[in-house]
Amino acid sequence: MRTSDVFDLLRDGQPRTRADLAEVSGLARSTIASRIDALMRLGLVAPYGGGRSTGGRPPALIAFNPGAHVVVGVDLGATHAVAALSDLSGQVLGEVRADLDIADGPDPVLAWVTQAVRDLVGTHHRSMSELAAIGMGLPGPVEHSTGRPINPPIMPGWDRHDVVGHLRREIDVPVLIDNDVNIMALGERHQHLPSEADLVFIKVSTGIGAGIISGGRLQRGAQGTAGDLGHVHVAGSDDVVCRCGNRGCLEAVAAGPALAASLRSSGVDAETAHDVAQLVRAGDLNAVQVVRQAGRDLGEVVATLVNLINPSVVVIGGSLAVADEQLIAGIREIVYQRSLPLATQHLRIVPSVAGERAGVLGAAAMAIEHVLSPEAIEASTLSLVEPALPAG
Amino acid sequence: MRTSDVFDLLRDGQPRTRADLAEVSGLARSTIASRIDALMRLGLVAPYGGGRSTGGRPPALIAFNPGAHVVVGVDLGATHAVAALSDLSGQVLGEVRADLDIADGPDPVLAWVTQAVRDLVGTHHRSMSELAAIGMGLPGPVEHSTGRPINPPIMPGWDRHDVVGHLRREIDVPVLIDNDVNIMALGERHQHLPSEADLVFIKVSTGIGAGIISGGRLQRGAQGTAGDLGHVHVAGSDDVVCRCGNRGCLEAVAAGPALAASLRSSGVDAETAHDVAQLVRAGDLNAVQVVRQAGRDLGEVVATLVNLINPSVVVIGGSLAVADEQLIAGIREIVYQRSLPLATQHLRIVPSVAGERAGVLGAAAMAIEHVLSPEAIEASTLSLVEPALPAG
Incomplete structure (x- = not known):
């Protein structure tokens, strides 16, 4: 049972005690305690009821803490762009949009995107260190493994452009790219x-x-x-x-x-x-x-x-x-x-x-899916709680 | 990192040392040791090189042990039946076939199946306790969640028959059922x-x-x-x-x-x-x-x-x-x-x-997939190594 499996038990938002979690998972209490510690240090779960109790005894209830991190979802169309700031439950905290011609090419369009991300984070009094990922939809075919547009008919200048690398040079968080219809399905x-x-x-x-x-x-x-x-x-x-x-x-x-x-x-x-x-x-x-x-x-x-x-x-x-x-x-x-x-x-x-918001909601959902995926949680946890001993 | 994840590192059949496994997984040596213990007790991995070394020192290499368990794959057609005994690597150890009319209904056909399973296990000098699962394909639509045929056009008497329950009353191992084309794809x-x-x-x-x-x-x-x-x-x-x-x-x-x-x-x-x-x-x-x-x-x-x-x-x-x-x-x-x-x-x-063997090979593959699935391994491991403390 991995840390991410313990997180999955809390993902529905219901607060639970460590004893509840031990019972449903069949794990030892000590195992649960160390998994919860890791998730708290990642900011994914928190004591339920608003922080530390005053009596010295640790709070009994623990819950998913969707507000600790934020993501930005971006929907780029042929002539419009929308970006939404969302917490990890998918609740939208703020949105910006612009009339923007995708045919202007990656430089001006992605400059708008990075500025929009910074503005959204700043306007809503969050810090860039709380930004966990960016999800973005493009109006053309995307090679999913690399996030590069492939022969996109209405996107001159974008063919095989390294969109992920471009954005990460400005804002170094995981960037997920897909075509517009896929993110609309997710949204x-x-x-x-x-x-x-x-x-x-x-x-x-x-x-x-x-x-x-x-x-x-x-x-x-x-x-x-x-x-x-x-x-x-x-x-x-x-x-x-x-x-x-x-x-x-x-x-x-x-x-x-x-x-x-x-x-x-x-x-x-x-x-x-x-x-x-x-x-x-x-x-x-x-x-x-x-x-x-x-x-x-x-x-x-x-x-x-x-x-x-x-x-x-x-x-x-x-x-x-x-x-x-x-x-x-x-x-x-x-x-x-x-x-x-x-x-x-x-x-x-x-x-x-x-409707029109399917794209931007799906882009945010894609980013959240990544942040809460077992792979991402395990990768973060590993560096946190289980340092490898030197092999040999 | 779950026990099943450690198993996945060994599934390719390459023997590895505990130190190798610690290095690629990033897990502590003590964690690897306890996971490997669990997998050995399940019979899924074994010391590589033929059992205990004589020098007192434990053998250094560990490998997937596909021969410890067997499965039976069954392909039922309109007028034929084939059953194959396979180890967990998919290697077929033996096969039986019969001309059989599926329209005779579940009782005679499933009686042939249970007898074929027992015969295959006995003929190849295995015990029924080594049988880990049965996979079976039927020539008609199957509701996957229950394994029941639904309005199968050429299978009179089989509509909504509890095939899984029927077989498990005779042989109590996991039984997986699907339609013939799905198992052919798997095979x-x-x-x-x-x-x-x-x-x-x-x-x-x-x-x-x-x-x-x-x-x-x-x-x-x-x-x-x-x-x-x-x-x-x-x-x-x-x-x-x-x-x-x-x-x-x-x-x-x-x-x-x-x-x-x-x-x-x-x-x-x-x-x-x-x-x-x-x-x-x-x-x-x-x-x-x-x-x-x-x-x-x-x-x-x-x-x-x-x-x-x-x-x-x-x-x-x-x-x-x-x-x-x-x-x-x-x-x-x-x-x-x-x-x-x-x-x-x-x-x-x-x-x-x-060709004609796609069905029976796929039925065996479906059974193996189940036995080696993270869910099945975790479920077996849980009862083995991590008994829950009483909650409270």
């Missing part, structure tokens, strides 16, 4: 669906992508490209050429630009996913029909995804998803018709609750 | 592709299904139905009705019975996937074309799977896969055309090497 789960172990988050906007959580863990695949829904082939769309060079990709028929183009061809003024969503909300019948059909096209791919992955919840987010319930209605129509009863009997297809 | 990986963390095994036979390993773990999904390829919709096949009641399912156009029916309509005598495979091997041009087209239909779904899951290897098994390279050629043709370069640049699509 939605962490904030609104914590008990769901099998969740897929689909973002429908200028592009279409998915973040896949299976068995409680984000699944990135061999090259980090898992969840690439946008370039799945849709039946009967072979006349449409996609920007990837293939024909009949989902993105080429059901993402924002395709729907806007379809509306323009019937004389309506629309350019972006956002314009299309506004037209739907305004009751434009043409736009309603176009979005409903996009939902059906998406539904074909989601039905396959349900058969292959068997999630319990599919969350629909992104700027097109806010277009009322039309998109989701189209998706449901096809999924419940096409997928097997055993896979759909408990399946929910729901709009994102986190 | 192929364990035996032939141990370094692949993202592997999909597709079985093409009377039905079509997949076992999905992502991030090194079998992914079963929320209801255990993940990998259900057979009922994914294939474009342009809406005139074909599937046994599930839907139209245009992959299984209804590309599995054995569909191909046999297509061959019969042109006057060739074929009933099963096996017949079709034989015709291909005999060079029947009609059969070659039919299987090649089935490969292309499969390829459409595999291309989607590659986009969604991003595996590094797709293994094709089952009785149709042995039909030369025709099936795989058809799959490759579509996947490399349809999937994105980043997902396919390192992707391999290969025939199963384990």
